Amino acid sequence: xxxxxxxxxxxxxxxxxxxxxxxxxxxxxxxxxxxxxxxxxxxxxxxxxxxxxxxxxxxxxxxxxxxxxxxxxxxxxxxxxxxxxxxxxxxxxxxxxxxxx
Numbered sequence: 001x002x003x004x005x006x007x008x009x010x011x012x013x014x015x016x017x018x019x020x021x022x023x024x025x026x027x028x029x030x031x032x033x034x035x036x037x038x039x040x041x042x043x044x045x046x047x048x049x050x051x052x053x054x055x056x057x058x059x060x061x062x063x064x065x066x067x068x069x070x071x072x073x074x075x076x077x078x079x080x081x082x083x084x085x086x087x088x089x090x091x092x093x094x095x096x097x098x099x100x101x
Contacts, residue, residue, distance in 0.1 A: 046091040049077040055098055066094055066101060 027034045052062040052073075059077070063070040068087075075081040083091055094101050 043085060043088045044092055046083070046088065046095045048073065048083070048091060051091065051095045052077075055094075066090070 024034045024036060028036050052059065055062065057065065059073050060070050063073045076083055090101065
């Protein structure tokens with residue numbers, strides 16, 4: 001009879017994948033060559049004026065309801081400035097599901 005040996009695979013320790021990922025993240029920030037996956041998410045632009053008008057709100061009411069400064073809202077609508085990433089996400093949600101905000 002042949003002598004066979006059973007090899008059991010070790011279970012990874014709880015949190016070991018997280019620790020490994022954090023180490024890789026630190027290495028990446030420090031400029032070291034590590035295998036990383038970078039995900040870029042494009043947030044669509046939102047026509048702020050048409051969204052506000054569709055909801056039947058004045059600039060002041062829209063700004064107050066959703067937490068924007070009225071001057072910022074005016075600048076967006078007049079094309080002087082553009083909403084930054086977090087504001088664009090919020091505006092996209094308002095445009096699609098205003099009741100959720």
